[in-house]
Amino acid sequence: MVRAAPIVVHPPSPTGGRRVTARGQILGLAHSDADVIEFLRRAGLPDAEGLLDDLAWVTWRGGRAHHYEAA
Structure with missing residues (x-):
């Protein structure tokens, strides 16, 4: 069984930056x-x-990974 990665870097927001979550909890x-x-x-x-x-x-x-510019 393949497990989902516990850390998610979400899509860039319209104003820049990406939400980061760990097991569903927002880190910042x-x-x-x-x-x-x-x-x-x-x-x-x-x-x-x-x-x-x-x-x-x-x-x-x-x-793309490692890119944080506004969407």
Whole structure:
């Protein structure tokens, strides 16, 4: 059985930035990879930098991964 990644970086908002959730809980609005990494560290993932491109951990929805510009 394939499990969904616990972290979702949602599509860019019309005003810029992407909502980040972990298991359905909102962690914040990221405007850069550094923001996402900080949210994940605060959520208890000290090796967050290495997780951004790990499909087992992070799903990037809508738009291209690592892009935060307004939709």
